Amino acid sequence: MSKMIQRLNINEQISYLKVGIELGIFSVSDAAQWADDQIATQEDPAYELIELSLMSDSNRYEIADQLVRIGAPSLNPAEVLPCLLAKAHKRLLNEPDFGRILAEGLYRSWSASIYDFPEILSPCGYFDDAYSLAENGVYGTTDQITRELLEFTSRFKNCAELFSA
Structure with missing residues (x-):
């Protein structure tokens, strides 16, 4: 997945990733890689983030649901x-x-x-x-x-x- 500019906070990133997954622009593996990248930067990553990292066999709708468990999208679809x-x-x-x-x-x-x-x-x-x-x-x-x-x-x-x- 393309790396999102670092100026976005995690909830903004989740907004883009969730809508992108739902549209088919991003793949399940893109979301898992994003989770891996997040985990690598955190001392004590959330369990939901670790779960997302392990969801490579899931479908895009399960991934979108898991993203909402990690954080609340702060931007609406029309904005992203x-x-x-x-x-x-x-x-x-x-x-x-x-x-x-x-x-x-x-x-x-x-x-x-x-x-x-x-x-x-x-x-x-x-x-x-x-x-x-x-x-x-x-x-x-x-x-x-x-x-x-x-x-x-x-x-x-x-x-x-x-x-x-």
């Missing part, structure tokens, strides 16, 4: 999405099939917010339905939707500096 979408953009350039996974995650996040994202994030509710329509031959193609998703995520490229290589 722009920088996560910058990271997703880079991945989409190399893995177009990731678009479908991202679209599903964006829709879940948008609906969990009770459809209350800022205007710039309003397309988050569009892509999952668009992929479904394209896959069923009703409207458009999946390649077209992936291009639209790439165009949408490119708006957030300036947020990429949150993550180092």
Whole structure:
């Protein structure tokens, strides 16, 4: 996983990691590595952090739940999405099939917010339905939707500096 800039406190890091895991941007192994990194810097790490470090066989939703046991996310999804979408953009350039996974995650996040994202994030509710329509031959193609998703995520490229290589 890209290292998060050290200026973020642990609850802010949890915010990014939790939403990133739920969207499929970060993997289970990314979360375990983050936990390992946290453990290495602490004299007496919390049991929940140690558990996360050992959860490599878990699914992303179990990981997201465990993150909340470690600390309370201090930022809401709408606050972290722009920088996560910058990271997703880079991945989409190399893995177009990731678009479908991202679209599903964006829709879940948008609906969990009770459809209350800022205007710039309003397309988050569009892509999952668009992929479904394209896959069923009703409207458009999946390649077209992936291009639209790439165009949408490119708006957030300036947020990429949150993550180092």
